[in-house]
Amino acid sequence: MAIQFLVHEPGDSVGVVVVEGVEAGQELTGWVMENDATITVTVKDAIPIGHKLALKDLAVGDTVIKYGTDIGKVVAPIAFGGHLHVHNVKTKRW
Structure with missing residues (x-):
């Protein structure tokens, strides 16, 4: 596999x-x-190598978890299987 x-x-x-x-x-x-x-x-979008895909539906304001750690917040809705990148996730640092 x-x-x-x-x-x-x-x-x-x-x-x-x-x-x-x-x-x-x-x-x-x-x-x-x-x-x-x-x-x-099943992916919803074309996703380039190295980019992230959503493992559940994510709403605006949700926290994105990777490595068991908060890596940012959702700024546009992302469906299960959707592409996550700078267009829909932002850092909480600034």
């Missing part, structure tokens, strides 16, 4: 795409590193 995205901890709200050419509607397999589990997600 090929792994197309990585998740650090089971409670994370995002995974990181590790393959090129991900297109909307594609079903991806992810590896949850902490507990050695796999999950599948």
Whole structure:
């Protein structure tokens, strides 16, 4: 089984795409590193390698969790399987 995205901890709200050419509607397999589990997600958008995908629906103001840590806040709604990047997530630092 090929792994197309990585998740650090089971409670994370995002995974990181590790393959090129991900297109909307594609079903991806992810590896949850902490507990050695796999999950599948059908992506809503094309997602470049190194970018994040949502593992649940995220509303404006929600906190994005990666590595079990707060990495930012949602500034535009993101559907389960959607693309997360600077257009819809911002740091809380400023």
